[in-house]
Amino acid sequence: MKVYIVYDSESGHTEMLAKAIAEGAESVKDTQIYLKHISESQPDELADMDAIIWGCPGHFGTISANLKTSIDNLGNLWAEGKLINKIGAVFCTSATVHGGIESTLLNLIIPMLHQGMIIVGLPGNIPANALYGSYYGVGITCPVEINPDSPPNMPTESDLALGKALGQRVAETVQKFKA
Numbered sequence: 001m002k003v004y005i006v007y008d009s010e011s012g013h014t015e016m017l018a019k020a021i022a023e024g025a026e027s028v029k030d031t032q033i034y035l036k037h038i039s040e041s042q043p044d045e046l047a048d049m050d051a052i053i054w055g056c057p058g059h060f061g062t063i064s065a066n067l068k069t070s071i072d073n074l075g076n077l078w079a080e081g082k083l084i085n086k087i088g089a090v091f092c093t094s095a096t097v098h099g100g101i102e103s104t105l106l107n108l109i110i111p112m113l114h115q116g117m118i119i120v121g122l123p124g125n126i127p128a129n130a131l132y133g134s135y136y137g138v139g140i141t142c143p144v145e146i147n148p149d150s151p152p153n154m155p156t157e158s159d160l161a162l163g164k165a166l167g168q169r170v171a172e173t174v175q176k177f178k179a
């Protein structure tokens, strides 16, 4: 099973979450992970995958431009139906709780649906998600540091647990889908 995780990240928050998702997916037997920063990703690589996971920082409440540009380069794959029935999931980070996490996740899901993909989110019965309610994927808030000399606020262990849960769920879904 091949799981392709592609992410945009300017200062490492989304990248850290991407790595946790990769770890979760990798915990499922026979899963190969392709973890790529958007600058290393080629559209044609997607056609060969079983699952595709997109992640980015929320920029003004929506998909960051780098990832959106790459999504907009998938017209040929759409025309040929190459991504139909692939499992899809999404994640993002933002600096604020109400600054567009849900809109960013939902905006990431829309092009997946156009491609005919099957979306996997996170249900509330996953312990890490019981209070969090990250049903659309994983969206993590890393607040801006009040003191510029403070160490950066990166995703916490419980944030990363949500990422691992999403990665694992995607890989397990592929496993069931292919059985």
Ligand SMILES: Cc1cc2nc3c(=O)[nH]c(=O)nc-3n(C[C@H](O)[C@H](O)[C@H](O)COP(=O)(O)O)c2cc1C
Binding pocket: 008, 009, 010, 011, 012, 013, 014, 015, 056, 057, 058, 059, 060, 061, 062, 093, 094, 095, 096, 097, 098, 099, 100, 142
């Ligand atoms: C151009 C720009 C727009 C942003 N817009 C938002 C926003 O609308 N809401 C928010 O909460 N954070 C916003 N942020 C903050 C980032 O989403 C946040 O710092 C994110 O965790 C950065 O992830 P990265 O380190 O992977 O790039 C914005 C940052 C930039 C650079």
